Amino acid sequence: MQKEVNVMTEKELQRSKSVLPIGTVMRLTELSARQIRYYEEQGLVIPKRTDGNRRMYSLNNIDQLLEIKDYLAEGINMAGIKAIYEQQKKRATERREDNLTDSDVRRILHDEFLNISGFDRGVGTSLHSQRPLD
DNA sequence: TTTCTTACA
């Protein structure tokens, strides 16, 4: 049993190892260096730094970047993405403090997502005329 | 050669 835990830990360690330079990340994610660095400025996906201050990304970082890319493709902006992560962090806290069932968590998650996406699209776009945050 | 920071058409 303990052996399995070690295996899992090893995988996580490998996925957390920062060994990819930004150039590789660019090709893997189809994102420009400008964008990758910008997302870092915004507090999302902070890479390790090595040698002469060069960014080194891990496999997990790649996943994070791809996730951000998906959100962007869905029309969610930086503020919205940040909000989503803040909400997730908040949910992690709520989960410890309360005894929410999985369905409760799902309902909250769904509700928050609608508010976030509705808010972001409402500014400048007219896909929906709804004003969920009113 | 690649990446970094800063700044601007």
Next chain:
DNA sequence: TGTAAGTA
């Protein structure tokens, strides 16, 4: 966001 400049 793209891109140019000057480094490391």
